[in-house]
Amino acid sequence: MDIQELSERILAGERRALARAITLVESQREDHRVQAAGLLERLRGHGREALRIGLSGTPGVGKSTFIEAFGCMLTGLGMKVAVLAVDPSSARSGGSILGDKTRMERLARDPGAFIRPSPSQSQLGGVARRTREAIDLCEAAGFDVVLIETVGVGQSETMVAEMSDLFLLLLAPAGGDELQGVKRGIMEMADILLVNKADGDLKTTAMRTCADYAGALRLLRKRPQDPEGFPKALTVSAIEENGLEKAWEEMQALAQWRRAQGHFTARRAAQARYWFEAEVREALLARLKREPVKGAMTALAGQVENGDLSATAAADQLMREYLMV
Amino acid sequence: MDIQELSERILAGERRALARAITLVESQREDHRVQAAGLLERLRGHGREALRIGLSGTPGVGKSTFIEAFGCMLTGLGMKVAVLAVDPSSARSGGSILGDKTRMERLARDPGAFIRPSPSQSQLGGVARRTREAIDLCEAAGFDVVLIETVGVGQSETMVAEMSDLFLLLLAPAGGDELQGVKRGIMEMADILLVNKADGDLKTTAMRTCADYAGALRLLRKRPQDPEGFPKALTVSAIEENGLEKAWEEMQALAQWRRAQGHFTARRAAQARYWFEAEVREALLARLKREPVKGAMTALAGQVENGDLSATAAADQLMREYLMV
Numbered sequence: 001m002d003i004q005e006l007s008e009r010i011l012a013g014e015r016r017a018l019a020r021a022i023t024l025v026e027s028q029r030e031d032h033r034v035q036a037a038g039l040l041e042r043l044r045g046h047g048r049e050a051l052r053i054g055l056s057g058t059p060g061v062g063k064s065t066f067i068e069a070f071g072c073m074l075t076g077l078g079m080k081v082a083v084l085a086v087d088p089s090s091a092r093s094g095g096s097i098l099g100d101k102t103r104m105e106r107l108a109r110d111p112g113a114f115i116r117p118s119p120s121q122s123q124l125g126g127v128a129r130r131t132r133e134a135i136d137l138c139e140a141a142g143f144d145v146v147l148i149e150t151v152g153v154g155q156s157e158t159m160v161a162e163m164s165d166l167f168l169l170l171l172a173p174a175g176g177d178e179l180q181g182v183k184r185g186i187m188e189m190a191d192i193l194l195v196n197k198a199d200g201d202l203k204t205t206a207m208r209t210c211a212d213y214a215g216a217l218r219l220l221r222k223r224p225q226d227p228e229g230f231p232k233a234l235t236v237s238a239i240e241e242n243g244l245e246k247a248w249e250e251m252q253a254l255a256q257w258r259r260a261q262g263h264f265t266a267r268r269a270a271q272a273r274y275w276f277e278a279e280v281r282e283a284l285l286a287r288l289k290r291e292p293v294k295g296a297m298t299a300l301a302g303q304v305e306n307g308d309l310s311a312t313a314a315a316d317q318l319m320r321e322y323l324m325v
Numbered sequence: 326m327d328i329q330e331l332s333e334r335i336l337a338g339e340r341r342a343l344a345r346a347i348t349l350v351e352s353q354r355e356d357h358r359v360q361a362a363g364l365l366e367r368l369r370g371h372g373r374e375a376l377r378i379g380l381s382g383t384p385g386v387g388k389s390t391f392i393e394a395f396g397c398m399l400t401g402l403g404m405k406v407a408v409l410a411v412d413p414s415s416a417r418s419g420g421s422i423l424g425d426k427t428r429m430e431r432l433a434r435d436p437g438a439f440i441r442p443s444p445s446q447s448q449l450g451g452v453a454r455r456t457r458e459a460i461d462l463c464e465a466a467g468f469d470v471v472l473i474e475t476v477g478v479g480q481s482e483t484m485v486a487e488m489s490d491l492f493l494l495l496l497a498p499a500g501g502d503e504l505q506g507v508k509r510g511i512m513e514m515a516d517i518l519l520v521n522k523a524d525g526d527l528k529t530t531a532m533r534t535c536a537d538y539a540g541a542l543r544l545l546r547k548r549p550q551d552p553e554g555f556p557k558a559l560t561v562s563a564i565e566e567n568g569l570e571k572a573w574e575e576m577q578a579l580a581q582w583r584r585a586q587g588h589f590t591a592r593r594a595a596q597a598r599y600w601f602e603a604e605v606r607e608a609l610l611a612r613l614k615r616e617p618v619k620g621a622m623t624a625l626a627g628q629v630e631n632g633d634l635s636a637t638a639a640a641d642q643l644m645r646e647y648l649m650v
Binding site for chain 2: 037040041044045129132133136269270272273275276277278279280281283284285287288297300301304305306307310311312313314315316318319323324
């Protein structure tokens with residue numbers, strides 16, 4: 001299938017074409033990269049502006065169950081929902097934990113949904129670009145909501161927050177002492193905290209936890225991109241499918257307010273700039289991994305380790321001789 | 326004073342010459358940088374190998390009081406002690422909090438001691454190089470112990486740990502619930518945890534806190550560079566000057582073991598390599614802040630923000646046209 005045909009099928013909303021295009025942007029082969037760039041350029045400005053929702057939470061908090069229930073609720077409202085995963089562990093383990101279709105069987109079978117597991121064996125840097133390109137492809141394919149799932153590891157949460165319009169943090173019910181476990185930085189990125197498992201024996205604990213988080217959120221300084229009352233904490237039960245409509249209402253209210261105030265567009269512009277600068281830095285630093293710089297750097301590092309040369313003198317020499325500064 | 330005279334006075338252990346040399350390495354003026362490089366090259370391999378002790382702790386934990394008491398104990402044993410400070414807040418506030426001589430009056434007057442406050446208005450990157458160079462100068466001036474003080478902010482703690490032979494974490498007595506406050510990453514960098522304020526009403530709490538930390542440390546995997554029993558937790562009272570000899574004994578035991586096993590030299594070599602690589606990355610990224618790259622980057626960022634160009638396409642264009650990749 002050539003790029004023109006692929007782009008037409010994506011614009012027609014064909015899920016198989018979308019999957020194929022994501023495989024293309026995930027490829028590291030040089031010819032695939034060229035094709036992917038051409039495809040993305042062709043699709044640029046087409047399709048719809050989806051609501052990009054980032055979702056993080058530690059393992060065991062019920063992310064898959066939540067996404068399944070939440071996603072099915074959205075498709076039930078007639079929306080098209082894509083689920084992408086950013087899995088920092090897959091780079092090491094080679095396997096994917098997130099976006100596992102067998103853990104979201106109902107959503108995986110839903111014709112209004114598209115689930116894409118995280119690609120394996122990739123660097124977090126590469127993952128960022130590929131995920132952003134996959135989001136663009138989902139928008140071109142006419143999806144209304146793109147959920148980007150990750151786990152509670154600092155770097156990947158920041159990454160997902162930097163490509164989302166809204167950022168949700170899924171939390172487990174916990175004793176008051178454990179609240180400290182949520183890092184302040186993550187708390188500050190979140191727009192809505194969802195305390196899951198507000199069902200059965202844990203319901204009371206979940207409500208207390210939610211109140212505790214709400215109290216903690218009130219201590220944070222109000223952000224200019226938030227209306228009154230945000231960020232906020234809510235309880236949900238993914239298993240009993242309780243609180244999902246309320247959570248969706250809050251997400252819509254926040255998104256609408258940000259759209260009306262211009263924050264929505266401003267945030268996307270700032271994110272695009274962030275990624276541009278990140279890609280430049282990454283491309284520049286990649287030179288250190290290529291010959292002849294790599295070999296020269298190894299040799300100089302040896303002299304530095306032996307104490308024959310100071311770190312500063314060696315760095316100056318490398319820059320002068322190999323990196324034209 | 327020319328560089329030769331300055332170097333001779335430093336090697337003779339003159340504190341005023343040392344202070345002057347540190348001012349030189351702290352200067353951002355190009356001619357001063359050249360002089361500083363010449364001075365450091367001249368002093369290279371002279372002087373003694375000091376024990377470099379990194380010390381961190383949150384504000385209020387009693388760092389100044391501890392350093393004063395510990396430093397005076399060491400000078401009392403006939404040693405020469407230098408105190409340097411890495412203050413991440415000074416970059417913003419323009420003022421120095423750490424290494425404040427008025428808070429260590431007794432040590433500041435001690436002829437065996439040298440205290441240098443953190444330089445103000447500097448980037449953390451520049452602070453790293455200047456602090457490493459100040460350490461080298463202290464070694465050239467014949468100091469036996471160089472204490473490098475910082476506060477509990479992630480990045481500066483990592484920096485200080487990467488230029489220290491031993492890394493100490495000073496902690497306050499606390500209820501069991503608060504133990505979580507110490508980040509795992511910091512815990513893993515520390516060689517010895519010192520629970521301060523083991524005096525008066527807080528003595529019992531300090532001992533319990535110390536036992537709690539000792540328990541937490543046992544859960545960490547043993548590091549190859551540690552003998553049995555390390556990292557360990559001890560109580561001290563800086564005010565009553567209790568536990569300081571014991572802490573010093575433990576530091577010496579650890580340093581001696583590492584010297585005997587070759588870990589001491591290996592760590593310094595690895596640190597030198599780390600700083601070499603960090604300086605190369607920093608120098609490379611500095612090109613983005615200089616014309617014509619800076620202007621081109623701003624223009625492209627504008628197009629990216631407007632949505633006229635994707636982040637990836639803009640980054641590719643910048644690299645191709647300005648950074649020869």
